[in-house]
Amino acid sequence: MALVPCTECDRQISELAISCPGCGAPTGVKEQISLENKPSKAYVLTPDGKKRFIKATTFDIIISIFLPFWGVVVGIIALCKGETKRGFTMLAIVACVTLLIIFYASNQPH
Numbered sequence: 020m021a022l023v024p025c026t027e028c029d030r031q032i033s034e035l036a037i038s039c040p041g042c043g044a045p046t047g048v049k050e051q052i053s054l055e056n057k058p059s060k061a062y063v064l065t066p067d068g069k070k071r072f073i074k075a076t077t078f079d080i081i082i083s084i085f086l087p088f089w090g091v092v093v094g095i096i097a098l099c100k101g102e103t104k105r106g107f108t109m110l111a112i113v114a115c116v117t118l119l120i121i122f123y124a125s126n127q128p129h
């Protein structure tokens with residue numbers, strides 16, 4: 020990460036900074052970064068230009084565990100009732116959601 024002079028006050032600021040911490044002048048860097056390097060990890064840029072990673076909340080964890088579990092239960096109940104089409108549809112949705120969760124979880128920072 021390099022330092023660049025502020026266009027307004029010539030203070031040395033991070034090239035990742037959204038605005039100058041000295042005078043508050045916007046740098047316009049934010050748009051360039053988001054276009055050039057597409058982030059693979061979920062984060063927000065803080066005003067001083069640092070990346071703050073978004074951590075999964077308790078709610079996210081409960082939903083990611085509860086939803087597939089609920090889907091499996093509903094799917095199995097549907098299969099037991101002889102509703103094969105509905106049961107396999109539910110299980111297919113659960114499989115997709117589970118794969119998505121695994122995909123996102125593997126992209127989480129450690």
Ligand SMILES: [Zn+2]
Nearest residue numbers: 025028039042
């Ligand atoms: Zn400045």
